[in-house]
Amino acid sequence: MIFFLETLIGGLLAGTMYSLVAIGFVLIFKASGVFNFAQGAMLLFSALTFVSLQEHGIPFLQSLLLTVVVIVIGAVAIERAVLRPLMNRSQITLFMATLGLSFILEGLAQGLMGAEVRALDLGIEDTPLMLGEVMVSQFDLVAASTAAVLVTVLALLFNKTHIGISLRAVADDTRAALSIGINLNRIWQIVWAVAGCAGLVAGLLWGARQGVQFSLSLVVLKALPVLIIGGFTSIGGAIVGGLIVGAAENLAEVYVGPSIGGGITPWFAYFLALVFLHVRPAGLFGERAIERV
Amino acid sequence: MNQLVHRLPKPFDNAPLEIVPHRVPWGLSGLAVFAFFAVPWLGSDYWLNAILIPFLVLSLAGLGLNLLTGYAGQTSVGAAGFMAVGAFATYGLLLRVPGLPLPVALIGGGLIAAAVGWVFGIPSARIKGFYLMVTTLAAQFFLEWVFTKFPWFYNNASSGTISAPRLELLGVDLSSPVGRYLLTLVTVALLTWVAVNLVRSQIGRNWMAIRDMDTAAAVIGIRVERDKRRAFAVSSFYLGIAGALWAFAYLGTASAGSFDINRSFQILFIIIIGGMGSIAGNFIGAAFISLLPIVLSYAGQALLGGSVDAGQIQNLQKMIFGTLIIWFLVKEPDGLVRLIASLREKLAVWPLRF
Numbered sequence: 001m002i003f004f005l006e007t008l009i010g011g012l013l014a015g016t017m018y019s020l021v022a023i024g025f026v027l028i029f030k031a032s033g034v035f036n037f038a039q040g041a042m043l044l045f046s047a048l049t050f051v052s053l054q055e056h057g058i059p060f061l062q063s064l065l066l067t068v069v070v071i072v073i074g075a076v077a078i079e080r081a082v083l084r085p086l087m088n089r090s091q092i093t094l095f096m097a098t099l100g101l102s103f104i105l106e107g108l109a110q111g112l113m114g115a116e117v118r119a120l121d122l123g124i125e126d127t128p129l130m131l132g133e134v135m136v137s138q139f140d141l142v143a144a145s146t147a148a149v150l151v152t153v154l155a156l157l158f159n160k161t162h163i164g165i166s167l168r169a170v171a172d173d174t175r176a177a178l179s180i181g182i183n184l185n186r187i188w189q190i191v192w193a194v195a196g197c198a199g200l201v202a203g204l205l206w207g208a209r210q211g212v213q214f215s216l217s218l219v220v221l222k223a224l225p226v227l228i229i230g231g232f233t234s235i236g237g238a239i240v241g242g243l244i245v246g247a248a249e250n251l252a253e254v255y256v257g258p259s260i261g262g263g264i265t266p267w268f269a270y271f272l273a274l275v276f277l278h279v280r281p282a283g284l285f286g287e288r289a290i291e292r293v
Numbered sequence: 294m295n296q297l298v299h300r301l302p303k304p305f306d307n308a309p310l311e312i313v314p315h316r317v318p319w320g321l322s323g324l325a326v327f328a329f330f331a332v333p334w335l336g337s338d339y340w341l342n343a344i345l346i347p348f349l350v351l352s353l354a355g356l357g358l359n360l361l362t363g364y365a366g367q368t369s370v371g372a373a374g375f376m377a378v379g380a381f382a383t384y385g386l387l388l389r390v391p392g393l394p395l396p397v398a399l400i401g402g403g404l405i406a407a408a409v410g411w412v413f414g415i416p417s418a419r420i421k422g423f424y425l426m427v428t429t430l431a432a433q434f435f436l437e438w439v440f441t442k443f444p445w446f447y448n449n450a451s452s453g454t455i456s457a458p459r460l461e462l463l464g465v466d467l468s469s470p471v472g473r474y475l476l477t478l479v480t481v482a483l484l485t486w487v488a489v490n491l492v493r494s495q496i497g498r499n500w501m502a503i504r505d506m507d508t509a510a511a512v513i514g515i516r517v518e519r520d521k522r523r524a525f526a527v528s529s530f531y532l533g534i535a536g537a538l539w540a541f542a543y544l545g546t547a548s549a550g551s552f553d554i555n556r557s558f559q560i561l562f563i564i565i566i567g568g569m570g571s572i573a574g575n576f577i578g579a580a581f582i583s584l585l586p587i588v589l590s591y592a593g594q595a596l597l598g599g600s601v602d603a604g605q606i607q608n609l610q611k612m613i614f615g616t617l618i619i620w621f622l623v624k625e626p627d628g629l630v631r632l633i634a635s636l637r638e639k640l641a642v643w644p645l646r647f
Contacts, residue, residue, distance in 0.1 A: 035423045085623040091422065092368055096565050097622045099558065103615030111608035221434075221554075224427050232423065267438050270431030274416060277428065281419045 005134050007254050008247055013140030015246020016147040017209075020202035021223035022230065022238035023150065024195040029232045030171040031191040032083065033091055037098040040220030041105035042196050044212075046071055047203030048109045051118045051212045067200060075192035083188055106217055117213040122204060143205045150201055151239060154194075163190060171233075225269035229276045230284055237285030245269045328478055333471045341470040342543075348583045349477045350538045355563035355575035356488055357531025362561075363569035364492055365524035366504025367417055371429035372532055373556035374436035379406040379533025380455065380540035380547055381446045387458040388448055395462050399480065403534040409436070410529020411522055418518040421507070433554055440549035447548070456546040473542040480538060484531060489572055491527070500524055501570070562614075566621055568628025577629045585617075586610060 021043065028036040036042075049070050053063035082097050128135045158164040169177040170187050178184055203212075206219055226245050230237025252268050276284070336345060358372045383402030386393055393401075413432040417425055440446050447455050460467040460476065467476050491497050499520045502510040511517045540547035559582060567578020593606040625632050639646075 082619055082623075089622075089626065093622055093626060095368075095423070095426075096561070097619050099561075100615040100618030100622070103611045103618070105615075107608040107611030107615065111605060111612070115604060115608075221430070224430060228424055228427050264438070267431060267434035270427065270434055274428055274431055277416060277420050277424055281421075281424065 011247035011250025019242025038102035040217035041102035043203035044217040046200040071196035225273035228273035234285035351579040354535035361528035365500035369429040371433035373552040374433040375529040375532040376536025377552035379536035383537035406533025407530035411526040414522040414525025454548040457541040568630035574630035
C-alpha cells in the first residue's frame with residue numbers, strides 16, 4: 001500500500017512538470033489558435049541561454065532577467081516574421097510554420113551555445129523527504145509548488161490586469177476584440193512572451209533534473225497527451241491532465257509494464273489520451289466545436 | 294385527352310466519358326524513358342545509391358502521406374511508423390514464407406501496413422484536427438516501441454536490426470545498385486500511376502470533399518468515416534511499401550530507429566515544400582529535401598573550407614531548413630509545384646505580362 005502511494009504521489013508530482021510544459025501550449029493556443037510545436041525548442045533555447053549566462057559568472061537574478069529580455073525580443077521577432085505574414089491562414093499552416101520555427105530555434109540554440117550537456121544547479125536538494133511513512137522527492141515538491149505559483153500568477157494576470165482581460169477577449173472572439181480596438185499583434189507578442197517565460201520555468205526545472213541538453217526539446221512530446229486529456233484551451237485542464245498522465249504513467253510502468261516488456265512510458269500517455277478522446281473528443285475541459293455548413 | 298408530356302432533352306450521343314482529357318505529357322514520357330533506360334547506364338554507383346534511390350523512396354513516402362494529408366485532409370505525423378510496419382512485415386514475409394516472390398512480399402508488407410493504418414484511422418471518426426494529429430503521434434511511438442521490444446519482428450537478432458533478404462525476381466539478382474534502382478523505380482512508377490487514377494476516381498473526389506469540409510461532405514452523402522479510414526489504409530499501404538524499399542533497397546540494414554519521428558517530419562516537409570494535394574509535388578519536394586543537405590554541405594565545405602566542424606554545419610542546415618519552411622508557407626502555401634507552374638505561365642507569355 002505504501003509502495004502504491006509512493007508511486008502515485010511520485011507520478012502526480014512528476015505530472016506537474018508535464019503541466020508546466022503544457023501551460024505554455026495552452027496560452028498560445030487560446031490567444032492565437034496556433035498549436036505551437038516550437039514550445040519545446042523555446043524551452044531548450046531559454047534554458048540554454050540561462051545556463052550560458054550563469055557560466056559567464058552572471059548571478060542568478062540578473063541571468064534570469066536577461067533571459068526574460070531575450071524571450072521578449074524573441075516573441076516580438078516571431079510575431080513579426082512568422083505570425084503576422086501568416087494571419088488568417090489555416091491552423092495546420094500555422095502549425096507547420098511552428099515546426100519550421102522549432103528547427104530554427106534548435107539550430108540557433110545549439111549553434112550559439114553548444115550541444116554538450118550542461119549541468120544546472122538551482123540549489124534545490126534532491127533528497128527524499130519522509131511524510132509519515134511515504135517517501136517523497138523534495139525536488140518534485142518544489143516543482144509542484146512552482147507550478148502552483150505559476151498558475152496563480154497567470155490567473156491573476158488574466159483576471160485582474162488590463163492586458164489579461166484583453167487576452168481573454170481575443171481568445172473569446174478575435175473579431176469582436178479587434179473591433180473594439182484591441183491591438184491583436186501586441187496581444188500575440190505578449191502571449192508568446194508569457195508562454196516563453198512559462199517555458200523558461202519548465203525548462204529550468206526539467207534542466208535541473210536531467211541536464212540542459214537537446215533532449216529538453218523533446219519534452220514537448222510528453223506534453224501533447226496532457227493537452228489532449230485536458231483540452232487545448234484550458235489551463236486548469238493542463239494541470240489536471242498533467243496530474244492524470246503523471247500518475248497513470250508511473251502506475252502503469254510499475255504495475256503493467258513488466259508483463260508486456262517494460263519501457264512503455266514513451267507511448268502509454270498517448271494511449272491514455274486516445275482512450276480519453278474516445279469518450280470526450282475535445283478533452284476534459286476543451287471547448288466543443290460547433291460546425292456550420 | 295391532351296397529355297402533357299414533359300420531355301427531357303435528349304442525351305448527347307457523344308457525351309464525353311472523360312471530364313478532363315487525360316494524356317501523358319511528352320516531357321513526362323521522355324523523363325520516364327530517360328529514367329528507365331539512360332540512368333542505369335549513365336549513373337554512377339554513388340548517384341544511384343546515395344541520391345536517386347533515396348529520392349525515389351522518399352517521393353513514394355511523400356505520395357503516401359499526401360494521399361492522407363493533402364487529399365483527405367487528415368494531418369499525420371506518424372508516417373514513419375507505418376513505414377516501419379511495411380519494412381518489418383516484408384522482412385517477416387520473406388523470412389518465414391520460403392519461396393515467396395519479392396513483389397508479393399512487398400505487396401503483402403504494404404497490405405499489413407494498410408491494416409495497421411486502418412486501425413489507427415478508427416479514431417478519425419470522432420476526432421479532428423490537432424487532436425487527431427496527436428493520435429498519429431501515438432501510432433508513431435507505439436509502433437517504434439513494438440519493433441524495438443519484441444525480438445520476433447527482427448528474428449531475434451542481437452543487434453535489433455533487419456537486413457535485406459534475398460532481393461531477386463525470377464532468378465535475376467537485384468542486389469546491385471542498378472538492380473535496386475530499377476526495383477525502386479518500377480515500384481514507384483506503378484504506384485504513382487495508381488495514385489494518379491485514384492485521386493481522379495470517386496474515392497479521391499470524396500477525400501477532397503472531406504478535406505475541404507467534412508461536415509459538408511457528410512451532408513451531401515459521402516460516408517465520411519468510412520472514407521477517412523480508407524484514406525488511412527491506402528496511405529499506409531504506400532508508406533509501408535516505401536518503408537520496405539527504404540530498408541532494403543536503400544539502407545540495406547534497418548532498425549526501428551531508422552523510422553523515428555524525424556523521418557515522419559521529413560516526409561511531412563516533403564509534402565509541404567513540394568505541394569499538398571499534388572502528385573508531382575511529392576517528387577519535387579523529395580528532390581528538394583534529399584538534395585538540400587548535399588548542396589549545403591558542399592557549399593559549407595567550399596565557403597568555409599574545413600574550418601567549421603560538422604556539428605555547426607548541421608545546426609546551420611537546420612536553421613536554413615526551418616527558414617525555408619516558413620518562407621514557403623508565407624510565400625507559396627501550395628508549394629514548389631505551384632511555384633514552377635506559375636513560372637511556366639509567366640515564361641509562356643514572356644516578355645509580356647498578364
